[in-house]
Amino acid sequence: MPVTTDAGPASVAAPTRGVRARRTVGDERVRKNAAKRNYPLAFLWPAIIILLVFYFIPTIMNFVYAFTDWSGFKRSIAFNGLANFQALFSDGTLVRDLRVTFVYAALVAVFQNVFGLILAVFLERDTRMNRFARVMFFVPVIMSALAVGYIWQAVLKSDGALNQILGLLTGSTVSTAWLGSTTWTIVVVAAIHGWKWMGLSMLIYLAGLKTIDNEVIEAARVDGTNPWQMFWQIRFPLLAPALTFNVATALLGSMNGFDIVQATTAGGPGGSTELLNIFIYRTFGQGLYAQSTTMSLVLFLMVSIVAFPVITYLRRRERVL
Amino acid sequence: MKILRRAIAVVTAVAATSVALAGCSNPSAPDSGADTGAADYWPATDTNLDGVTLNLWVAQNSNKIPQKVVEGFEAKTGAKVQVTTIPDPYEQTVQTKITTGDTPDLAFWQPTASMLAGFVAQDRLQKLDDAPWLGDYVDGIADAGGVYQDSRYAVLYSNPPVQGVFYNKEVFEKAGITETPKGWDEFVDTAKKIKAANVPGVESPLYEMAGSQWGTQWAVQVQLAEAAKAGLWDRVNTGEEKFTDPTILGAIKNYQALFDEGLYNKDAGSAKDTDQAAALWEGKTGMIIQVNSLFNAIAALASNDKAALDQKIGFFPISADDNIGTVIPEQNNAIVAFKSDDAKREAASRQFIHYWLTDGYADFVADQGVLSVLTSVPSPDTVPQALIDSAAAIPDGVGSMQSLAVANPDLYINLADMVNGTKTPEEAADSTQQQFAQLARAQGISGF
Numbered sequence: 001m002p003v004t005t006d007a008g009p010a011s012v013a014a015p016t017r018g019v020r021a022r023r024t025v026g027d028e029r030v031r032k033n034a035a036k037r038n039y040p041l042a043f044l045w046p047a048i049i050i051l052l053v054f055y056f057i058p059t060i061m062n063f064v065y066a067f068t069d070w071s072g073f074k075r076s077i078a079f080n081g082l083a084n085f086q087a088l089f090s091d092g093t094l095v096r097d098l099r100v101t102f103v104y105a106a107l108v109a110v111f112q113n114v115f116g117l118i119l120a121v122f123l124e125r126d127t128r129m130n131r132f133a134r135v136m137f138f139v140p141v142i143m144s145a146l147a148v149g150y151i152w153q154a155v156l157k158s159d160g161a162l163n164q165i166l167g168l169l170t171g172s173t174v175s176t177a178w179l180g181s182t183t184w185t186i187v188v189v190a191a192i193h194g195w196k197w198m199g200l201s202m203l204i205y206l207a208g209l210k211t212i213d214n215e216v217i218e219a220a221r222v223d224g225t226n227p228w229q230m231f232w233q234i235r236f237p238l239l240a241p242a243l244t245f246n247v248a249t250a251l252l253g254s255m256n257g258f259d260i261v262q263a264t265t266a267g268g269p270g271g272s273t274e275l276l277n278i279f280i281y282r283t284f285g286q287g288l289y290a291q292s293t294t295m296s297l298v299l300f301l302m303v304s305i306v307a308f309p310v311i312t313y314l315r316r317r318e319r320v321l
Numbered sequence: 322m323k324i325l326r327r328a329i330a331v332v333t334a335v336a337a338t339s340v341a342l343a344g345c346s347n348p349s350a351p352d353s354g355a356d357t358g359a360a361d362y363w364p365a366t367d368t369n370l371d372g373v374t375l376n377l378w379v380a381q382n383s384n385k386i387p388q389k390v391v392e393g394f395e396a397k398t399g400a401k402v403q404v405t406t407i408p409d410p411y412e413q414t415v416q417t418k419i420t421t422g423d424t425p426d427l428a429f430w431q432p433t434a435s436m437l438a439g440f441v442a443q444d445r446l447q448k449l450d451d452a453p454w455l456g457d458y459v460d461g462i463a464d465a466g467g468v469y470q471d472s473r474y475a476v477l478y479s480n481p482p483v484q485g486v487f488y489n490k491e492v493f494e495k496a497g498i499t500e501t502p503k504g505w506d507e508f509v510d511t512a513k514k515i516k517a518a519n520v521p522g523v524e525s526p527l528y529e530m531a532g533s534q535w536g537t538q539w540a541v542q543v544q545l546a547e548a549a550k551a552g553l554w555d556r557v558n559t560g561e562e563k564f565t566d567p568t569i570l571g572a573i574k575n576y577q578a579l580f581d582e583g584l585y586n587k588d589a590g591s592a593k594d595t596d597q598a599a600a601l602w603e604g605k606t607g608m609i610i611q612v613n614s615l616f617n618a619i620a621a622l623a624s625n626d627k628a629a630l631d632q633k634i635g636f637f638p639i640s641a642d643d644n645i646g647t648v649i650p651e652q653n654n655a656i657v658a659f660k661s662d663d664a665k666r667e668a669a670s671r672q673f674i675h676y677w678l679t680d681g682y683a684d685f686v687a688d689q690g691v692l693s694v695l696t697s698v699p700s701p702d703t704v705p706q707a708l709i710d711s712a713a714a715i716p717d718g719v720g721s722m723q724s725l726a727v728a729n730p731d732l733y734i735n736l737a738d739m740v741n742g743t744k745t746p747e748e749a750a751d752s753t754q755q756q757f758a759q760l761a762r763a764q765g766i767s768g769f
Contacts, residue, residue, distance in 0.1 A: 180591025270741030285413030
């Protein structure tokens with residue numbers, strides 16, 4: 001049993017003590033320095049301006065335009081109250097697409113995390129082979145989402161590569177329409193989304209695994225845990241911060257998803273994979289700008305309503321650490 | 322404190338400018354009533370244009386079309402024509418660009434009421450009336466598209482596609498069919514005959530491609546040709562008649578019935594347009610209801626071999642009771658000219674169109690191997706018979722929903738949903754009607 005358990009906290013605390021000590025010596029001088037250090041405001045301007053022009057103002061305008069009749073058919077824009085909201089909610093498409101979006105987001109969160117966690121566990125040791133494999137699994141993350149979508153679309157079509165491989169293995173013609181089922185295609189597309197982003201989850205889980213204190217592992221081993229208990233009762237709970245981050249980013253990323261689904265199914269078959277963003281895009285293309293703005297406002301609100309409780313719950317989980 | 326105050330000032334200034342930029346009005350060119358009959362409205366094709374640069378927007382599937390015309394025009398006038406390919410989906414991307422203030426001088430554009438309405442309402446298009454070549458157009462072309470609210474805004478430079486039936490002649494022969502059908506009922510009977518004949522290699526008498534969605538609308542639209550001649554779309558445009566009323570809903574139900582009877586391919590819901598082209602070319606199916614662009618995909622499979630195509634693929638128009646063609650001009654048939662604040666460029670744009678439809682036309686037709694729309698210019702002899710038959714249906718044809726309705730709802734998506742079983746015919750009609758009403762309301766049309 002190692003005996004240096006308080007070495008870590010001690011080394012972290014040391015500099016803090018040092019600062020405190022200096023402050024008591026020359027309080028005035030330090031405060032002046034701090035003031036200088038706290039006022040690099042000029043450096044912030046470029047970032048603030050970009051944020052303002054490209055993020056805050058469009059977001060605010062998004063709220064404003066949702067209550068207007070802005071369209072590609074008029075020269076003027078006038079407020080029209082809640083007419084857009086009424087029209088949207090009276091049509092079943094919005095509700096259907098919201099449901100599709102939530103199902104898709106949940107599936108992506110599951111796939112991306114399961115794939116990522118499995119990869120991280122298998123590739124944890126720093127061998128040369130593992131390093132190479134990590135890079136390979138990270139490649140889809142940096143690929144264009146549209147390219148990923150088109151590749152998978154070609155692989156999965158009824159005379160595509162997957163069916164040909166299956167046909168070779170089984171010795172008969174396989175012509176499953178992987179992207180043709182109104183029930184299961186959303187699962188397939190979500191899996192593609194999970195596949196594309198699993199490399200990122202893998203990296204974060206890897207980082208999480210690396211931070212687990214070896215002593216905890218050794219202590220558990222001394223207490224006689226088997227590998228199954230070791231993973232689920234010791235290591236997995238300690239990955240909580242990584243899980244929070246991965247689930248949150250997967251949820252947010254997939255609720256705002258567009259590109260992968262557009263490239264693989266374009267919302268089909270039968271609208272069963274039509275994410276809200278695809279509907280927004282379709283409506284905007286029709287020249288109904290105010291309506292599509294209203295939809296993105298609805299999406300913004302829905303993402304907020306769903307994402308924040310989930311993140312809050314996951315954060316609360318971390319508190320036991 | 323000083324810094325803070327300055328900071329607040331800057332933030333306010335930036336916010337104010339951005340709000341002003343985002344604006345509360347659609348950016349558009351000033352309104353102007355042009356005299357299209359004036360002697361110099363259509364400049365002579367050889368007017369010197371040194372130093373003038375024109376921007377022409379084209380789509381991915383049409384960016385080779387203007388090549389020869391541009392070369393000839395540049396050589397003749399000294400102008401420069403910059404051809405920019407706008408990525409697909411072309412119409413949406415162009416509309417988005419123009420809405421955000423990026424406007425070309427010329428663009429390929431679908432010359433239909435539904436696609437012109439938005440630009441005309443925003444006063445972005447030049448009027449192209451009183452064109453010098455109008456009398457030279459072959460029968461039917463002048464009326465096939467481009468006119469909206471009694472003014473011409475788009476000029477057709479090639480024959481618009483016709484919705485109709487492309488069929489495999491060999492399959493017809495093997496199934497013992499000697500005459501092409503007249504009217505919808507005979508069309509259905511023909512399909513049943515092919516099915517009953519059990520021709521080896523033929524998997525289904527009809528073939529649909531709802532995986533690519535866009536082709537699903539033709540089977541419904543062709544059934545509306547007679548009604549369209551009798552003013553169906555005028556009534557739909559005023560809200561007097563709806564997609565959910567018996568005429569259109571009936572056509573949708575007839576389409577659904579073909580699936581119920583097992584006349585379509587099993588994977589109709591997910592098959593793509595390319596699959597459809599291959600199926601007809603390879604004789605896996607007997608008939609498809611389609612337009613010229615799908616035929617072009619078949620021609621590509623046949624390496625554009627006219628003899629092989631003529632031997633295998635035929636075309637006939639179909640309608641509820643007759644063989645009336647439903648004409649649907651596309652983006653790669655017509656060109657529009659935009660207003661700008663530069664009168665010289667506006668005139669140069671008109672001059673470019675003038676050149677194309679007169680002095681440059683023979684070169685264009687020869688280069689592209691398409692049928693001529695001018696009586697003074699002969700067509701090349703390389704055009705496949707199916708396309709000649711398609712063009713022959715134009716003079717007696719009638720406009721499609723896109724041509725005659727004020728808005729173009731996503732009928733094809735709703736029908737693709739129906740093919741996949743997630744919508745009933747009633748629901749497909751209802752969704753289409755709701756979207757149509759929404760678009761009509763946005764245009765400020767009364768009755769919605």
